Amino acid sequence: MTAGSQSPADAAAHAHIVLTLPDGSTREVPPGTLARDVVGSIGARLLQASLAVAVDGEVLDLMTPLRASGSFVVITEKDPRAVQVLRHSGAHILATAVRRLRPDAKIGFGPAIDDGFYYDFEVEKPFTPEDLAAFEAEMKKVVAEKYPFVREEVSLAEARVRFADDPLKLERLDDFEGSDEVISTYTDGPFIDLCRGPHVPDTSYLKHFKLLTTAGAYWRGDVKRQMLQRIYATAFFKKDELEQHLHNLEEAKKRDHRVLGKALDLFQLFPVAPGAVFWTPKGTTLYNTLEAFVRERQQEAFKEIKTPLLYNKALWEQSGHWGKYKENMFLVLDSETGEHDMSLKPMNCPSHHLYFASSKHSYRDLPMRYVTFDVLHRNELSGALSGLTRVRQFAQDDCHVYLREDQIADEVKFLMDFILGYYDTFGLTAKLKFATRPEQRIGSDELWDRAEAALRAALDSTGRPYEMKEGDGAFYGPKIDFDVMDSIGRAWQLGTIQLDYNAPERFDLTYTGDDNAPHRPVVIHRAVSGSFERFIAILIEHFAGVFPVWLSPEQVRVIPIAIDYNEHAEALVARMKAAGIRATLDARNETLNYRVREGEVQKVPYMCVIGRREADENTVALRSRGAGKKQDIMSSDAFIARVLHEIADRTLAMPADVVAAASDAAATATEQPGATT
Known part of the structure; x- marks a missing residue:
């Protein structure tokens, strides 16, 4: 036998594929062996329970011929796949x-x-x-x-x-x-x-x-x-899983933000502005309250800036968007060149990079966090537009962090706590997913290796569990996505933390280190709500329109039972407004029952009925949302203090009967006020 030649026995062994089982044992089988035959060799009972297999993570059915070595996992009904x-x-x-x-x-x-x-x-x-x-x-x-x-x-x-x-x-x-x-x-x-x-x-x-x-x-x-x-x-x-899913679908129909948004007079959509939202006065109040909450949480650690909406294509070529994202951008004709050389911005990243590069920074200045609430435009297909969840014009709580490499772990923990704390305010829970490099991307493999290793190490250091999303990263860097679960168990992809080594190279971003030499920062792209439009849609459906008091466009409605008590009711409304409560007066020439019923349909948290006793004793007959016909008599001072406390604390928890009634309340959103209560 000559040197380097292979014996028939060696050739036969080489022809086999090696499958590694979860317990570390292996099976060697000829290429083309059916997956079911391998499962059967492990055990007859396992074969009977098996539905499919996974070879190196790829799911194959039992009748698939196996062609490559790798890890071998038997998939039974208990496996999520x-x-x-x-x-x-x-x-x-x-x-x-x-x-x-x-x-x-x-x-x-x-x-x-x-x-x-x-x-x-x-x-x-x-x-x-x-x-x-x-x-x-x-x-x-x-x-x-x-x-x-x-x-x-x-x-x-x-x-x-x-x-x-x-x-x-x-x-x-x-x-x-x-x-x-x-x-x-x-x-x-x-x-x-x-x-x-x-x-x-x-x-x-x-x-x-x-x-x-x-x-x-x-x-x-x-x-x-x-x-x-x-x-x-x-x-x-399982039958009960199907029934629960069907129940959730019915519940989702009742909570449809497009239906509730119209019934609660929050927003409108018009064919002449496809994918752009008209916010009503109530909707604008809701929007501004949410935006003010975000601003309040960011005022200490973030710097808010405003940047232009329209840019020459040179910026998008520098960022890489012109080649990767052009079809999703609204192009504008340049009157001088006659070419579509301009675009409305679909994201804030390049403008933040320009601003950072416009001045010198020391290592002591980092991290620097810029946040912007500007309007963005993305050219979504008309058939994909849907209420507030898929629009063409929107705003994000968009942030970019410029930092040193040694700050990545601390920054990721800070941002993660910030994002999860934000969701907690609304009773939303989140699952984390780590997304790696996609096929279509910019930057060298070396930069991607560094970015993925750094972000994953930072994520691991938080100790929080996460799932992998191979190939689902942004085109410029890996990311951590936050899949948020609402009150009926639906998952919404909202927040993100994206680590970017490419932008500093493309925009020549630098800071001066402690050695007095220039160094490259890294960039983290961060969003919490995603877009405000989509997040409000999620909140409408999550709460079934029954917003917490602090978020409700109308927090208190005062209803005098007769014209004799209008003056007292007006004074009470003025007093509440002066205290910072969103209060309204309903002194229309309608029956009390009609006005109360309309307040219920509009999901007003509190209605204060004013009659002779209330006017004489400076009290209110309080009807709380979801409490049915029950009325509590309390002093106006105590009531105002109660509402202010709920607003200041952004109280989420409501009385049990209100929570239980939320889904039923959603079903009545489109009902007209009745003549009786």
């Missing part, structure tokens, strides 16, 4: 049912999403609620028939033959031209689909599911392409 496998399988079962009843339907895509799944179909007429009911009934039949999900790997030519009657699938197959990506199909009964998986073993696993709604969706998200019909659905392993 299992429900996504179930839901993706549900999308195929939905498509199977639709094709049975509507053979003319052309099939698009059917992925699992965070809270369910959907499938897109091209049909001549939109689906109706009756169609959905029929599809759901047919899905139950497919489930009962217990069809196995049969996986096949096919050539591109064979795939085109199999999907010759499905133009949407044929177009998708064009993407495989010249690629070495594996093409796989899945069959459940008579239905075949182009899909990479994964799926549960057979259709009977989908026991608890519900078709929810239909919506229009452009093919491949392109507004220039045909409109498809998208069916949204959800599925869970």
